[in-house]
Amino acid sequence: MAATTDDVSPGGILAGVRDFLSGLRRDLPALFGEPPAPPRRPRRDRAADPVRDFFQERVRHWSGAMEIVPNKVFLKNQRTRWGSCSVKGNLNFNRALAGAPAEVVDYVVIHELAHLREMNHSPRFWEIVDRWCPEQKAHRRWLRQNAGLLFGGRTTARRTGWRRSAGWAAGPAHP
Numbered sequence: 001m002a003a004t005t006d007d008v009s010p011g012g013i014l015a016g017v018r019d020f021l022s023g024l025r026r027d028l029p030a031l032f033g034e035p036p037a038p039p040r041r042p043r044r045d046r047a048a049d050p051v052r053d054f055f056q057e058r059v060r061h062w063s064g065a066m067e068i069v070p071n072k073v074f075l076k077n078q079r080t081r082w083g084s085c086s087v088k089g090n091l092n093f094n095r096a097l098a099g100a101p102a103e104v105v106d107y108v109v110i111h112e113l114a115h116l117r118e119m120n121h122s123p124r125f126w127e128i129v130d131r132w133c134p135e136q137k138a139h140r141r142w143l144r145q146n147a148g149l150l151f152g153g154r155t156t157a158r159r160t161g162w163r164r165s166a167g168w169a170a171g172p173a174h175p
């Protein structure tokens with residue numbers, strides 16, 4: 001039953017008093033001897049994410065070297081891509097990639113940064129990648145062979161839907 005000022009039944013009056021008291025308790029907790037609610041934790045604590053910090057550090061490093069500046073860096077939990085980029089200049093990396101050797105992570109970072117110059121897999125694109133990552137072929141092979149490992153060993157590259165050529169025709173694509 002909703003308590004209104006017109007409800008003068010005993011139940012209605014009681015409900016009105018209860019509402020009034022719970023409002024007071026909420027607005028003036030000190031009246032009831034209760035400590036005020038603790039301040040909310042600062043945003044940066046909630047968002048602590050060492051994996052994201054790691055990717056951002058690698059992006060900063062290569063962004064400086066290649067003189068290609070991305071907009072934002074996001075981590076995704078995807079099954080079919082190691083990385084991608086958007087027309088807004090955002091870079092996305094697969095969280096599972098954090099389990100790869102550092103030089104393989106660097107290859108994917110370089111690959112996605114290079115896409116901000118060349119939104120394709122043209123010879124000019126691979127020229128940029130080669131310049132900064134001469135071992136790129138070995139790293140790509142490592143990724144193809146170890147996709148299952150990076151996804152926790154529960155699944156194989158084939159079952160994740162991983163396809164070497166899946167993104168090659170489209171603009172924003174994956175290594």
Ligand SMILES: [Zn+2]
Nearest residue numbers: 111173174175
């Ligand atoms: Zn690509």
